[in-house]
Amino acid sequence: MSLKPDHDVLGISGADTPLQGSCNKITKKDYERELRRLQKELVRLQRWIRHKGLKVVVIFEGRDAAGKGGVIKRIAERTNPRVVRVVALGTPSDREKTQWWFQRYVAELPAVGEMILFDRSWYNRGLVEPVMGFCTPEEYQEFLRSCPEFERMLVRSGIILIKYWFSVSDDEQERRFQNRINDPMRRWKLSPMDIEGRSRWVEFSKAKDTLFAHTDIKQAPWYVVNADSKKAARLNCISHLLSMIPYEEVPWEEVEIPERQDRIGYVRPPLEDQTFVPEVY
Numbered sequence: 021m022s023l024k025p026d027h028d029v030l031g032i033s034g035a036d037t038p039l040q041g042s043c044n045k046i047t048k049k050d051y052e053r054e055l056r057r058l059q060k061e062l063v064r065l066q067r068w069i070r071h072k073g074l075k076v077v078v079i080f081e082g083r084d085a086a087g088k089g090g091v092i093k094r095i096a097e098r099t100n101p102r103v104v105r106v107v108a109l110g111t112p113s114d115r116e117k118t119q120w121w122f123q124r125y126v127a128e129l130p131a132v133g134e135m136i137l138f139d140r141s142w143y144n145r146g147l148v149e150p151v152m153g154f155c156t157p158e159e160y161q162e163f164l165r166s167c168p169e170f171e172r173m174l175v176r177s178g179i180i181l182i183k184y185w186f187s188v189s190d191d192e193q194e195r196r197f198q199n200r201i202n203d204p205m206r207r208w209k210l211s212p213m214d215i216e217g218r219s220r221w222v223e224f225s226k227a228k229d230t231l232f233a234h235t236d237i238k239q240a241p242w243y244v245v246n247a248d249s250k251k252a253a254r255l256n257c258i259s260h261l262l263s264m265i266p267y268e269e270v271p272w273e274e275v276e277i278p279e280r281q282d283r284i285g286y287v288r289p290p291l292e293d294q295t296f297v298p299e300v301y
Contacts, residue, residue, distance in 0.1 A: 051251040058258045059098040066103045068267035069135055075179045076135035078261065081143050082186030083224065084214040085196040087247045091186075091257050092137050105130075108139035121145055121163060122170055129179065142167065146231045151223045152216065164234040171240045181240045182264055184257060185228070186247040190221065 046054075069076060080088040096106050107128045116124050122142055130136045145163040149155040155163075174181055188196075197218065200210040217224060236242045243260060247253040 046249070046251045046255070051255065054255055055094060055258075058255065058262065059094070061262050062095060062099055062104075062258065064269060065262060065265060065267050066099045066135065067270040069265075070103055070133040071270045073132040074135075074265070075130040075132060076265065077130060077138065077174070077179055077181050078135065079138045079141045079143070079181070079183040080186065081141065081147070081184070082245075082247065083188050083193060084217055085193050085200070085209075086186035086188040087250045087253050088139060088184075088186050089209075090250055091184075091245075091254050092139050094254050095137060095258060095261070103133065104135045104137065106137045106139060121159070122166075129174070142170075143231065143235075146235070147224065147227050148213070148217070151220055151227050152213070164230070167235050168237050171235070171237065175239045180265060182261065183240055183242050184245055185232075185242050186245045186253065188247045192248045193218070 068074070080092055082088055092106055096104055109124065109128070112124065125138075125142045128136060128138075142163075145155060145160065146167065150157075150160040171181060197210060197214070200206040232242055245253050245257050245260075
């Protein structure tokens with residue numbers, strides 16, 4: 021029996037329905053209930069991926085503070101990190117800067133039975149780098165030419181490639197930036213690059229439009245997530261992801277817990293010989 025998420029609980033749109041705005045606010049209770057249900061389906065999906073030997077790549081792109089990290093966290097938090105692996109590459113080394121642009125991303129592609137979640141990806145060359153002046157115009161144009169062929173090659177090799185763009189409004193991004201500035205636990209999320217990118221909003225918009233014109237291909241289309249509501253964006257994205265990979269229930273093996281071995285012949289070392297963590301709580 022094929023399993024697909026039930027979209028009736030909160031009226032969440034599916035793969036064939038445009039994502040709606042967040043005018044109807046989702047309550048915390050409904051959000052947590054639906055998230056838990058979707059996470060159960062993600063566990064079933066990961067077992068199917070392992071069982072069938074699938075290779076899945078999911079790309080998360082979008083503006084700063086659009087909520088990509090929050091969605092990735094909710095997808096990964098209940099799944100097996102050996103099956104569902106998050107990749108968030110840092111600044112390339114001097115050696116990596118001399119390599120073929122896609123080279124270090126190829127090293128992170130999935131083996132059989134894996135799903136890789138790219139928190140940012142090779143699309144840095146199509147967004148951040150040209151806007152911030154980190155690549156030459158020739159390198160940028162070469163990326164726009166080669167990226168569609170690279171992705172078609174991945175799909176031909178048997179990889180399931182799914183790409184999400186998280187769209188956030190100007191006002192909502194401003195609000196989230198202010199929250200990060202004022203919250204010590206979120207302050208680390210606001211980098212100098214984010215601030216500089218904010219000042220180049222229109223340039224990023226133009227780069228995104230150009231990117232879509234070249235890379236929104238039939239074999240690997242872009243799916244846009246309305247991200248002004250974090251809760252709705254998370255649920256919509258996970259729901260859509262589940263709908264993109266037909267999967268079935270993989271029965272669990274019967275497990276019997278054996279009796280614990282007899283303690284005969286074993287004497288535990290004195291507790292005072294061990295260093296314990298202070299019981300502050």
